[in-house]
Amino acid sequence: MARNQLKKSTEPTKDKETKDKKTAFKLGFISKIKPTITGILNNEKVTKITGLVFLVFSVFLLLALSAYLFTWKIDQDKLNHTWNEILFNSEIQVENWLGKLGALVSHQLIYAGFGISAFLLPFLTFLIGFRILFKSNLLPLSKSFRYTVFSMVWLSIAFGYVFSKTAILGGAFGYQTNIWIGSIIGNIGVGLVLFLSLLIFLVFNFNISFDILPKKEIAEEKDIEPFKENSHNIPVENEEVNFEKGIDEETETPLISKAEEPIELTTESITDELDIKNEESEPKDSIILDSTPPIVKTESTSDEIEFSVEETENEDEVLSESELNKKVAEFGEYDPTLDLSSYQLPSIDLLKDFGNTQKRVSPEELEANKNRILETLGNYNIKIASIKATIGPTVTLYEIVPEAGVRISKIKNLEDDIALSLAALGIRIIAPIPGKGTIGIEVPNQNPEVVPMRNVIASDKFQNAKMELPVVMGKTITNETFVFDLAKMPHLLMAGATGQGKSVGLNAVLTSLLYKKHPAQLKFVLVDPKKVELTLYNKIERHFLAKLPDSEDAIITDNQKVINTLNSLCIEMDQRYELLKNAMVRNIVEYNAKFIARKLNPNDGHKFLPYIVLVIDEFADLIMTAGKEVETPIARLAQLARAIGIHLIIATQRPSANIITGIIKANFPGRIAFRVTSGIDSRTILDSSGADQLIGKGDMLFSQGNDLIRVQCAFVDTPEVERICEFIGNQRGYPEIFTLPEYVGESATGGSGTFDDEDKDALFDDAARMLVQHQQGSASLLQRKMKIGYNRAGRLIDQMEAAGIIGPFEGSKARQVLISDLDTLEQFLKDMNQ
Numbered sequence: 001m002a003r004n005q006l007k008k009s010t011e012p013t014k015d016k017e018t019k020d021k022k023t024a025f026k027l028g029f030i031s032k033i034k035p036t037i038t039g040i041l042n043n044e045k046v047t048k049i050t051g052l053v054f055l056v057f058s059v060f061l062l063l064a065l066s067a068y069l070f071t072w073k074i075d076q077d078k079l080n081h082t083w084n085e086i087l088f089n090s091e092i093q094v095e096n097w098l099g100k101l102g103a104l105v106s107h108q109l110i111y112a113g114f115g116i117s118a119f120l121l122p123f124l125t126f127l128i129g130f131r132i133l134f135k136s137n138l139l140p141l142s143k144s145f146r147y148t149v150f151s152m153v154w155l156s157i158a159f160g161y162v163f164s165k166t167a168i169l170g171g172a173f174g175y176q177t178n179i180w181i182g183s184i185i186g187n188i189g190v191g192l193v194l195f196l197s198l199l200i201f202l203v204f205n206f207n208i209s210f211d212i213l214p215k216k217e218i219a220e221e222k223d224i225e226p227f228k229e230n231s232h233n234i235p236v237e238n239e240e241v242n243f244e245k246g247i248d249e250e251t252e253t254p255l256i257s258k259a260e261e262p263i264e265l266t267t268e269s270i271t272d273e274l275d276i277k278n279e280e281s282e283p284k285d286s287i288i289l290d291s292t293p294p295i296v297k298t299e300s301t302s303d304e305i306e307f308s309v310e311e312t313e314n315e316d317e318v319l320s321e322s323e324l325n326k327k328v329a330e331f332g333e334y335d336p337t338l339d340l341s342s343y344q345l346p347s348i349d350l351l352k353d354f355g356n357t358q359k360r361v362s363p364e365e366l367e368a369n370k371n372r373i374l375e376t377l378g379n380y381n382i383k384i385a386s387i388k389a390t391i392g393p394t395v396t397l398y399e400i401v402p403e404a405g406v407r408i409s410k411i412k413n414l415e416d417d418i419a420l421s422l423a424a425l426g427i428r429i430i431a432p433i434p435g436k437g438t439i440g441i442e443v444p445n446q447n448p449e450v451v452p453m454r455n456v457i458a459s460d461k462f463q464n465a466k467m468e469l470p471v472v473m474g475k476t477i478t479n480e481t482f483v484f485d486l487a488k489m490p491h492l493l494m495a496g497a498t499g500q501g502k503s504v505g506l507n508a509v510l511t512s513l514l515y516k517k518h519p520a521q522l523k524f525v526l527v528d529p530k531k532v533e534l535t536l537y538n539k540i541e542r543h544f545l546a547k548l549p550d551s552e553d554a555i556i557t558d559n560q561k562v563i564n565t566l567n568s569l570c571i572e573m574d575q576r577y578e579l580l581k582n583a584m585v586r587n588i589v590e591y592n593a594k595f596i597a598r599k600l601n602p603n604d605g606h607k608f609l610p611y612i613v614l615v616i617d618e619f620a621d622l623i624m625t626a627g628k629e630v631e632t633p634i635a636r637l638a639q640l641a642r643a644i645g646i647h648l649i650i651a652t653q654r655p656s657a658n659i660i661t662g663i664i665k666a667n668f669p670g671r672i673a674f675r676v677t678s679g680i681d682s683r684t685i686l687d688s689s690g691a692d693q694l695i696g697k698g699d700m701l702f703s704q705g706n707d708l709i710r711v712q713c714a715f716v717d718t719p720e721v722e723r724i725c726e727f728i729g730n731q732r733g734y735p736e737i738f739t740l741p742e743y744v745g746e747s748a749t750g751g752s753g754t755f756d757d758e759d760k761d762a763l764f765d766d767a768a769r770m771l772v773q774h775q776q777g778s779a780s781l782l783q784r785k786m787k788i789g790y791n792r793a794g795r796l797i798d799q800m801e802a803a804g805i806i807g808p809f810e811g812s813k814a815r816q817v818l819i820s821d822l823d824t825l826e827q828f829l830k831d832m833n834q
């Protein structure tokens with residue numbers, strides 16, 4: 001007995017072992033062939049050939065099927081053999097334009113298959129072929145597939161039903177199905193099934209309306225019922241009242257008397273009636289600023305609260321590796337006159353592949369949150385018409401349409417109480433959602449999802465963004481890739497308490513730009529007082545960094561150097577304005593286009609102007625120690641630098657009012673707030689609360705002066721940034737780091753009368769004569785006439801301004817020459833030299 005038991009217990013173990021071995025073998029096999037299959041599928045040639053095969057096949061099918069309509073009667077008796085016999089017997093000859101194969105295929109599809117609805121097949125294969133070959137959809141593919149399959153089956157049965165004598169119209173499938181269903185529910189039953197299935201299809205796919213009753217009744221009801229439209233003019237059809245209270249059919253008046261209290265639905269009764277509907281949402285476009293926000297339809301409710309869940313997949317199209325590599329190859333063709341024409345953009349492999357990071361929010365979680373919201377609102381006597389949930393990477397947005405008569409201001413006033421009752425960290429209430437008249441409640445997901453940088457970099461929206469400085473920040477709460485143009489911002493203020501994702505955010509911005517720009521097009525000026533955050537970028541100094549002429553390190557860590565750098569950038573800005581003026585263009589884009597088209601002569605000082613992005617990592621530190629000295633040049637740059645391609649990003653841990661001063665705020669319309677510790681901090685950075693209710697780890701609010709957009713910042717880790725910098729750093733760079741104009745110190749730019757003689761340029765007197773003679777205060781004039789470089793000409797201009805010979809910088813206008821003739825100048829120079 002004991003032995004038997006032992007035997008029994010060992011048998012399953014053996015079975016299990018064999019099973020495990022088999023599974024291991026299978027997995028090993030799959031893991032071996034998977035890369036091969038992926039390789040083949042990613043192979044561009046294979047893709048092209050497959051696309052071509054599909055397209056030609058669709059033409060073949062169309063011709064064969066068309067021919068069949070004319071030749072089927074003649075060919076039919078020759079097709080009563082096996083395929084082998086027909087194809088290889090030279091005595092059998094058919095009339096079909098596409099020979100025996102055409103005759104056989106069309107016979108199978110039409111006669112033995114779906115009748116003439118088989119003509120939909122070439123249409124479908126054409127769509128597939130087009131998609132594969134041209135990587136573009138003529139029509140949405142999955143929808144077309146669904147519609148085609150349904151139409152083929154339905155039409156086949158319908159033709160079989162109506163034209164039961166003409167077999168070719170409905171095909172064998174239609175004919176047999178009719179016989180089978182007819183034997184069960186009769187001939188009339190078949191008709192009803194056809195009718196019903198068509199209606200179901202139309203409702204399912206097009207949500208067709210059955211509002212066939214005359215509108216009169218509804219209009220009259222509206223006069224009777226006091227709450228027909230809520231305060232936001234959201235029409236609510238109050239069929240509910242009809243149903244509950246009834247209508248006197250003769251008089252068409254409600255049975256409810258005036259004295260009678262209106263029936264109030266309790267929250268619980270509402271909750272019981274809820275019906276969760278999973279709506280498959282259509283793919284959306286990524287949010288790109290400047291575009292109008294999509295208007296979301298809220299369905300009006302009938303006799304119960306509607307709760308719909310919008311499942312937003314990671315919908316944005318992600319480019320395949322071969323497509324990305326193609327873009328890299330194309331980039332090689334960038335203006336060949338550039339020194340680094342062989343420069344390669346970093347490849348996507350340098351970013352970590354997190355696999356599928358999407359974590360589903362369970363229906364239970366959705367249901368529980370929805371109930372809590374309803375309960376809480378019910379406690380405050382706020383009634384709801386419908387709720388829609390949109391699932392994002394870290395939070396779910398519950399969009400609520402309040403019932404008629406509920407004031408949104410009431411909900412707004414109860415914001416804190418509601419948040420307290422819902423008692424989850426990070427609940428944010430948006431009442432109303434701008435432009436919609438609905439109320440949004442954002443509730444954090446139990447299992448937040450990381451948004452990998454790799455996924456957003458590979459997104460079609462980022463790769464094909466037609467922007468000067470595209471930055472992909474992450475995903476919005478509706479799972480749309482969030483891309484903005486730094487050049488349009490034009491400056492960015494970033495704040496967040498320590499450890500909430502600011503450094504990751506900065507790296508995301510820098511990484512985005514490195515993935516799109518050639519070193520000739522972009523330079524970074526990096527200020528990192530903490531000396532740790534940005535040091536990784538040292539490796540790309542010969543490609544992407546800019547520095548002062550006399551400094552050794554490109555990354556600036558010392559506060560005094562920051563002041564010099566900011567002033568130097570101001571000089572660069574003035575010089576660029578001068579160049580723009582001479583080229584008679586309004587901005588850097590036009591200027592560079594003109595330069596590339598060889599319409600500007602480098603001998604006149606013209607050169608290709610790269611964008612300059614200044615990043616200051618710990619701004620609080622800087623403003624505490626240097627105060628006005630940094631505030632003034634930053635404000636000046638922020639006000640004027642947009643047109644000439646200098647953009648500022650300043651980040652701070654402490655967003656208090658003495659750091660982000662009014663003047664800084666006024667000039668930085670683009671704001672990013674990670675989680676902060678207080679509502680006051682949130683208001684300092686965003687001018688509204690909300691950032692204190694974020695959940696951290698890259699959860700952020702973005703504002704560009706108007707609406708706030710909640711975004712989950714993409715995650716890019718230090719090793720990834722390191723790999724990217726190494727990849728770029730290992731390529732051939734410029735022999736010298738890009739140098740900014742020399743800043744000659746306070747004395748030279750301090751205004752007239754305070755000019756220090758020791759610093760005076762040897763060419764000062766001659767240059768002054770030149771400007772007075774031409775009555776034009778321009779650096780490029782000095783460059784041309786005196787054959788000097790831009791830096792020196794700029795310095796001479798600054799010295800002459802300080803000496804009072806020319807007036808201050810006036811944007812696009814030339815500086816005014818304050819001395820009218822050469823005699824007066826000679827006297828002036830004599831006095832000065834004494």
Ligand SMILES: Nc1ncnc2c1ncn2[C@@H]1O[C@H](COP(=O)(O)OP(=O)(O)OP(=O)(O)O)[C@@H](O)[C@H]1O
Nearest residue numbers: 450497498499500501502503504697698713714715
């Ligand atoms: N977008 C993100 N997705 C997921 N996790 C993130 C994200 N951003 C930050 N984190 C997590 O938070 C941690 C801290 O982030 P980070 O270093 O960017 O904070 P910080 O605000 O710069 O802090 P400090 O100001 O102290 O430097 C990261 O190590 C990471 O674990």
